[in-house]
Amino acid sequence: MDYLLIMDILGTVAFAISGVLTAMKKRMDAFGILIIAFVTAVGGGTLRDILIGFPVTWMRNLTYVHVILITTIVAALFRSKLVYLRRSLFLFDTIGIGLYTVVGIQKAISIGLPPAICVAIGTMSACFGGVIRDILCNEIPVIFRKEIYATACILGGVSYFVLVKLGLSQNITFIISGVVVILARLLAVIFKLQLPSVYGKEEESNEAP
Amino acid sequence: MDYLLIMDILGTVAFAISGVLTAMKKRMDAFGILIIAFVTAVGGGTLRDILIGFPVTWMRNLTYVHVILITTIVAALFRSKLVYLRRSLFLFDTIGIGLYTVVGIQKAISIGLPPAICVAIGTMSACFGGVIRDILCNEIPVIFRKEIYATACILGGVSYFVLVKLGLSQNITFIISGVVVILARLLAVIFKLQLPSVYGKEEESNEAP
Amino acid sequence: MDYLLIMDILGTVAFAISGVLTAMKKRMDAFGILIIAFVTAVGGGTLRDILIGFPVTWMRNLTYVHVILITTIVAALFRSKLVYLRRSLFLFDTIGIGLYTVVGIQKAISIGLPPAICVAIGTMSACFGGVIRDILCNEIPVIFRKEIYATACILGGVSYFVLVKLGLSQNITFIISGVVVILARLLAVIFKLQLPSVYGKEEESNEAP
Numbered sequence: 120m121d122y123l124l125i126m127d128i129l130g131t132v133a134f135a136i137s138g139v140l141t142a143m144k145k146r147m148d149a150f151g152i153l154i155i156a157f158v159t160a161v162g163g164g165t166l167r168d169i170l171i172g173f174p175v176t177w178m179r180n181l182t183y184v185h186v187i188l189i190t191t192i193v194a195a196l197f198r199s200k201l202v203y204l205r206r207s208l209f210l211f212d213t214i215g216i217g218l219y220t221v222v223g224i225q226k227a228i229s230i231g232l233p234p235a236i237c238v239a240i241g242t243m244s245a246c247f248g249g250v251i252r253d254i255l256c257n258e259i260p261v262i263f264r265k266e267i268y269a270t271a272c273i274l275g276g277v278s279y280f281v282l283v284k285l286g287l288s289q290n291i292t293f294i295i296s297g298v299v300v301i302l303a304r305l306l307a308v309i310f311k312l313q314l315p316s317v318y319g320k321e322e323e324s325n326e327a328p
Numbered sequence: 329m330d331y332l333l334i335m336d337i338l339g340t341v342a343f344a345i346s347g348v349l350t351a352m353k354k355r356m357d358a359f360g361i362l363i364i365a366f367v368t369a370v371g372g373g374t375l376r377d378i379l380i381g382f383p384v385t386w387m388r389n390l391t392y393v394h395v396i397l398i399t400t401i402v403a404a405l406f407r408s409k410l411v412y413l414r415r416s417l418f419l420f421d422t423i424g425i426g427l428y429t430v431v432g433i434q435k436a437i438s439i440g441l442p443p444a445i446c447v448a449i450g451t452m453s454a455c456f457g458g459v460i461r462d463i464l465c466n467e468i469p470v471i472f473r474k475e476i477y478a479t480a481c482i483l484g485g486v487s488y489f490v491l492v493k494l495g496l497s498q499n500i501t502f503i504i505s506g507v508v509v510i511l512a513r514l515l516a517v518i519f520k521l522q523l524p525s526v527y528g529k530e531e532e533s534n535e536a537p
Numbered sequence: 538m539d540y541l542l543i544m545d546i547l548g549t550v551a552f553a554i555s556g557v558l559t560a561m562k563k564r565m566d567a568f569g570i571l572i573i574a575f576v577t578a579v580g581g582g583t584l585r586d587i588l589i590g591f592p593v594t595w596m597r598n599l600t601y602v603h604v605i606l607i608t609t610i611v612a613a614l615f616r617s618k619l620v621y622l623r624r625s626l627f628l629f630d631t632i633g634i635g636l637y638t639v640v641g642i643q644k645a646i647s648i649g650l651p652p653a654i655c656v657a658i659g660t661m662s663a664c665f666g667g668v669i670r671d672i673l674c675n676e677i678p679v680i681f682r683k684e685i686y687a688t689a690c691i692l693g694g695v696s697y698f699v700l701v702k703l704g705l706s707q708n709i710t711f712i713i714s715g716v717v718v719i720l721a722r723l724l725a726v727i728f729k730l731q732l733p734s735v736y737g738k739e740e741e742s743n744e745a746p
Contacts, residue, residue, distance in 0.1 A: 150687045
């Protein structure tokens with residue numbers, strides 16, 4: 120349980136920092152930056168809880184609020200140094216989506232939703248904080264345009280149900296499918312994989328940069 | 329009941345395709361296109377269910393997920409052919425909003441909401457999938473700017489309560505008010521009706537195209 | 538209770554008008570203007586109710602619907618005269634956020650949420666109607682960029698819990714902390730206060746107007 124808490128906090132920190140950076144790029148004021156950090160960190164889980172009818176997690180547990188508040192202040196103060204942490208932040212973020220995907224799936228299973236929906240809920244938990252961040256910053260959500268991100272979550276989600284079918288224990292399933300998400304994303308970034316484009320070559324060249 | 333299911337699926341197909349087309353115009357990747365198709369098709373109903381405190385429909389019924397998945401794949405593959413289906417898609421879309429408006433109204437009635445709110449909920453069920461689609465694609469929602477679309481839903485909604493007042497059976501009321509929505513939209517498009525502008529002539533000419 | 542109702546209506550009117558003005562600036566049609574007015578007026582409270590699991594207020598009480606409908610029609614008809622009401626509207630708006638902040642806090646307290654979360658819920662009740670308005674109009678929410686607005690709500694929220702700690706009665710606490718919100722905003726506007734920028738001087742000068 121301790122490991123989970125640490126992973127959860129690392130993920131929250133990484134998500135909050137990505138919010139801070141996006142908000143600062145839009146020249147928001149201190150309140151705007153805090154809200155965007157907050158929404159990026161808890162948005163996916165909030166949407167998940169509302170959709171499946173659970174009480175919203177962060178409202179009952181001040182840990183998230185404190186972590187996000189401290190992260191935002193530290194990140195805003197030392198923003199020029201964040202570039203040196205790029206790799207660590209990417210790693211934390213990846214750990215975060217791995218964890219959130221599997222936690223989301225388990226919550227959805229607990230109310231008896233069908234597997235395909237559970238995978239969707241897990242993916243949403245992991246990805247929609249970033250989607251809401253981008254909408255509030257008046258951008259087309261970045262995960263709709265590039266990067267294997269949601270796809271990694273879906274892969275991990277599918278492997279969760281494969282492992283359950285194979286009869287593995289819940290703990291093992293939890294760990295392996297979380298690791299699948301993390302590995303899929305790491306490999307995708309290392310080998311610069313992207314989702315196949317549905318657009319032709321010619322169209323591609325007309326694209327604005 | 330069978331007819332309703334077919335209409336529901338036709339509507340879902342039309343909504344999903346409109347999502348696919350909007351997402352492709354924004355050059356989203358495969359995941360982005362799928363999400364936009366999904367949100368366009370189920371977004372209005374999801375908002376309705378959350379507002380009135382019902383369990384979210386598509387999470388309990390995989391039909392929608394399958395229809396949207398297949399539609400998205402087929403539409404993305406044969407996108408250059410979609411132009412030949414323009415009329416059919418418009419018709420399906422119109423059938424969809426007729427059905428969703430009335431279903432939304434009946435759900436709202438079932439928890440005892442006042443008529444004006446029921447009409448609002450029905451209109452929202454029919455129209456807000458498109459609103460969320462446009463927000464995710466970073467556009468001002470098209471239904472706020474032109475076309476008799478929501479207005480057709482409101483007309484159908486009002487006629488629902490008029491028919492109930494006249495003492496007609498629920499089935500007849502359901503059918504007639506759905507048909508009112510469909511006819512209002514068809515006639516509006518045929519005769520190129522628009523909502524009266526609240527802006528003066530002079531202002532109009534300054535408008536960017 | 539009568540005073541509260543009057544304040545609530547004044548706030549709703551001011552919020553609806555700010556929605557009408559934003560929607561008209563975007564050249565929306567009559568339906569678009571109505572929806573934006575509606576969302577601006579009830580959006581914050583709706584989000585609050587969904588997050589804390591309460592039934593959505595405006596769906597059970599037609600007063601809001603009527604006030605917003607009438608306000609929208611009158612504001613759209615006499616829009617050229619609204620400039621003369623600027624001060625009154627600003628005052629109503631400020632009364633509105635004062636009231637909504639404290640009402641939001643009390644609702645959150647009633648389900649046993651911790652103080653920090655209650656302040657967040659109160660601030661959200663007051664501010665997120667405007668956030669949703671700006672998102673629907675494809676703008677970065679104005680409260681994330683300038684003006685002491687949310688900050689006034691947070692100040693009022695904090696003073697609420699300070700007053701409770703001091704042992705004051707609920708009524709007195711309600712009034713004083715609402716007044717804190719109102720005064721904070723009035724003073725901020727009078728003295729042109731802004732949140733401290735986290736950006737350097739040099740960066741500032743590069744900003745697009």
